[in-house]
Amino acid sequence: MLMTEARTHQAEAFQRVDATPLPVLLQVQGVTLQYKTPQHLVTATYRVDFDVHEADRFVILGPSGCGKSTLLKAVGGFMNPVEGSMRIRGREISGPGPDRMMVFQEFEQLMPWKTVLQNVLFPMKVSGRFKGADARERALSALAKVNLSKFADVYPHMLSGGMKMRVAIARAMAMEPDILLMDEPFAALDALTRRKMQEELLGLWDQLHFTVMFVTHSIEEAILVGSRILVLSPHPGRVRAELNSTGFGHGSVDHPDFGRLSKRIHDFLFEDELAVEVRS
Amino acid sequence: MLMTEARTHQAEAFQRVDATPLPVLLQVQGVTLQYKTPQHLVTATYRVDFDVHEADRFVILGPSGCGKSTLLKAVGGFMNPVEGSMRIRGREISGPGPDRMMVFQEFEQLMPWKTVLQNVLFPMKVSGRFKGADARERALSALAKVNLSKFADVYPHMLSGGMKMRVAIARAMAMEPDILLMDEPFAALDALTRRKMQEELLGLWDQLHFTVMFVTHSIEEAILVGSRILVLSPHPGRVRAELNSTGFGHGSVDHPDFGRLSKRIHDFLFEDELAVEVRS
Amino acid sequence: MATHAAPGLRPEYERQLTDASDVGEVQRPLSLSERLWGSTPFRRFVMLIVLAVVWECYARFLSNPLLFPTFSETLATFWRDLVDGPLISRTFTSLQVLVLGYGAGLALAAVFTTLAVSSRIGTDLLSTLTAMFNPLPAIALLPLALIWFGLGIPSLVFVIIHSVLWAVSLNTHSGFRSVPETLRMSGRNYGLSGIRYVMLILIPAAFPAILAGLKIGWAFAWRTLIAAELVFGVSSRSGGLGWYIFEARAELLTAQVFAGLLTVILIGLFVESVIFRAIEARTVQRWGMQR
């Protein structure tokens, strides 16, 4: 079963903490991202830099509105930095492409005119990555993994919020992209489903070693899912710290290491708040 | 400070567990909710019954797609049950009204043509509940509580996902409704903001003793926020259990009672899954 | 701190789940009138009857058959000209031209709006041309039509294109621009661009607006055709519904004029309630994009 597999993975990972880093896949240097509207100028992130190595499970953590989604959109090729550079495998990112599959934060990312199954099939077909019966099989198996086989033939407007997110996740995962960009994908899911999806993701990673950039606001999830965690400051987002978190699984939530890492991240995030509390 | 207040609240509540229940505000009896589309018929909840008493912090917990949002929409007056009855203060629910303010699960519940401040003011004005300077003051203070004072004059499309939810929460809370219906309001918020919002909600409850129905998928949040927890089964949603959870605050997360309640709920939710695990 | 009451405690409970795997449709019984009233064709039918009765009564009240014939008289004329008169062939002629012009207009609109979403200069071009040419009446095109196509069907098609193109382009482009950003990004994420992006993402996503444009375009194509058949097009061998109406009008055969108009109305009702309704049911309604 998948769950057991995930636990094994965590155990093995613990043994391999000394492995040498794989090559850099994505290099972000001094990136400032701004939104310009006729009335306002909003700086979303300010001079952010980090490297994502191949097979990283790179988590971005930061307070609401600090620019996590914006950063992910920029990596996806939907926004150009006003400062700095973003390179993927050495090439400047110039636009979106199916090598970087995104799961957006919003529910309305599904195409309302396609059934759940068609939605999953769509990117495979238009990108030419998978075809015909193979694509169909993959799509069905992805839907089975997110527990939506029963809903393959309904239209998205008939799904609940969490179900929509699950379709979007299935769609992105079925594509097996070079890098998977996920923006709070599990936020709308209940505890059980969320846990299943996390294990699913890790299980898949075990098989394929794809790279994933993952935005979350749960410290626990960050540690569970991530191998490396980037902590951003409040708005405008700047880099506060970058931490390792390899080797944790659902079984290790009670592990003292888990607690320690959790505490460290907590402190980075809450430092302003703590200061206030002390003062008051 | 608010945080300390919230802790005090929890402490006092502990002392008052023996208080007699307040009168019933909302009575749901044998309610079946269905979606009919030309091709499909979906039963969202099946013969659900529960009572919400005045000043309850009533949490609905259940797996993704089990009908939580649907149930809340029915209480909001947006859907009619095909079976059973829903009464508020003895009167059958016949339609939506500002006595039941909703925070929806979707981000697009803000009016894109109004600024953040105008969005918060809007329901106060059209319902005639608050007017003029009073309304404005309330709106500004609500925005301050969700930490969005700086963004009072921007339009919703310029906000991040979490910020949109915060505006929606501010808007609903500022109305001080008889009953507040919140559908996973904190799901899009980061750990810090989420915690602040939970405390804000409890603090407000301490002052006003309004009734709130709260959908969440986090067991921890359910115990923290709720005074009574309704656990629903997977799709179609049926009542699995109803539990008390008065007297927990952020300070009591480590309390053995908290752990025990958490475990009980966990078992209700995960029972199918556990069965599978044992078998495999 | 003020004292405050916690909600009172009441007993907890737990339930065994009832099986709900085979819950069918739960129906509240409806009365016959409710059921009838719930059927759109029935409501429409009643409405048409009412309109016909109003027409009949008003015409009788006016009693000026040369100006405004009764419904029954119109219907009789309609039937006569349908069974052994020229109505069918006239209608057929008009429909042919109409479909040709409408189709060509849509094709051009597709090209224009694709250009418009693909580049900034395309956007400007579309909005400038639309602002310039859309308000021009058909007669303004007469000189160019004469030079380019002479009289006859090509000129008719040309003016029909003029009446369809801008309206459909405007609506389609406005629809395209309203497609939510997230959906756009999803599409581009898969590497879609240019014509595929338009076809696979923008058109379905903007379908409600496009449908409204198609309806408006269709109606205006009719209007234009009927008026334009007099000016362009008719050589006395052929002649469509516009000519049928005009000839009757010039000869003061008012019932026949109204029979012609009735034909237009009936075709309009057919197209709306059969064709467009079917398209809506299969697309925007099924997709939950429109109620």
Place this chain on the structure above:
Amino acid sequence: MATHAAPGLRPEYERQLTDASDVGEVQRPLSLSERLWGSTPFRRFVMLIVLAVVWECYARFLSNPLLFPTFSETLATFWRDLVDGPLISRTFTSLQVLVLGYGAGLALAAVFTTLAVSSRIGTDLLSTLTAMFNPLPAIALLPLALIWFGLGIPSLVFVIIHSVLWAVSLNTHSGFRSVPETLRMSGRNYGLSGIRYVMLILIPAAFPAILAGLKIGWAFAWRTLIAAELVFGVSSRSGGLGWYIFEARAELLTAQVFAGLLTVILIGLFVESVIFRAIEARTVQRWGMQR
């Protein structure tokens, strides 16, 4: 189980935050041509120049001034009639009627669509009436217009209403039906219903579609006015742009015909690029509902 590599470890790091409270706009320098090309008015201007040159060249190539005068000739005539000819007063007359008809059409469309969203029978009524009357040309309304209003301006207004009403209603109603369910529910949650619900929720939420409808309605009002002035008559001393064009046509002063059309075009450009553009900038674009 297969063996698998965990990503290699690299050193952790922590940073002190730089102050970013006063980050202004970060600008990459743009070349002059980029900057010019980035300005919509400039691009439009270039486009108009190109169109004028194409017109001039094509007209010279045809050299058939009776059917298609050159741009320069048209411009000269336009200027002459503007400065001391009747163009201004004619345009003014037309605009008055137009604005009256357009306004009345919009008001009626508001009533119709409010009815349509308030009740099912209203929806049916709107879709049935639109399907029936929208394809009818203005002459079809002549008898009723004469009975009700007689010849002259009221009848003109009546046919302009006919050309505006259905198009605007169709688009508005389609826009209303596309308003996302969550937004609708928010509105109804505050106890809004009936006319307030329409005004405060549906209209702003459907504003992109409504704007497209307004543009189409405006254009078709012009078209109808110009053609209808001839049919419905004007009191003999006054007369609008339609008459100006008709008279010029009758006397074969083709340059003057085109000067009249040029006026229509210029008004169209003005309305689009000043009025509608400003409305868009203040509403749908500012609200992020349209790009």
Place this chain on the structure above:
Amino acid sequence: SEIRAARQYGLSSLPLMIMEDQKLVEQEAAAAGIPDLTVSWVQLGGPGAMNEALISGDLDIGAAGAPSLITLWDRTKGSAMEIRGIGSLVEMPMELLTINPSVKSIRDFTEDDKIAVTTIKVSNQAMLLQMAAAAEFGEDEYDRLDPLTVSLPHPEAMATLLSGGGGVITAHFSALPYQYMQKKQPGVHPVISSYDILGGPATNTAVFTTSRFHDESPKAYAAFVAALEKAIDIINADKRAAAETYKRMSGSSESVEDIEAIISDPQVTMSLTPRQTMKMATFMHKIGRINNEPAAWTDLFFPNAAELPGS
């Protein structure tokens, strides 16, 4: 009280323009003892709305081609709104012009020719062509040339013909003032004129009204007739002044000299006397365009015209 009168655009409305300009009806009415009579003049681009406005009672007096009057009379005969003529307005010839050098008579038209008429089948010109065909090929063959006709308004037809036809038309059944300009162009030659077809000068435009107006407002009717007579006298007395009035009122761009030349043409006559109307009516009845055959031309007109030497 008020008289509502409509006129169309062009020279054929000249007497009506003089009446409006000099307020002749108002003067005549005042003289006849109805001082508060006013006339509101409406200008129309074509006859379509005029017919319907008369029938609806929204209009008292209209002016259009003789065939229009005959049709109106036929359709309204016996009703309260029965329409009959007041009198003729102008006589002027209409000529069939061609640029096809091999066409000398209507017999020479072939399949390749296209003849522009304002509106096929129903317009004045279309009917004249039918009459010509009936005379040339026999009664039953009256519609022999119909397949060659196309609808094209005068201005466009003239422009097209003058620029060589453009493959669109080879002939144009023209009218004043277009045929003046057209005939000046080399290569354009006349084939037949309306006077040839009808056997002499014929009423081009007639003025008509409803019997309700005639019966209910006899004084106003009489005042209108008197004013019309006076207007025609004024024109015939001083054609130059009439031309000037026309230019001023229509805003026409033609020179006063040109206008004067047209109205001074011996073939153009301003007169109340209807001519050749019976011939048209008989033909129209024969080909089934009207159901009632008038016994005499006087059936088509009110008694005031019957005193004139019409036909």
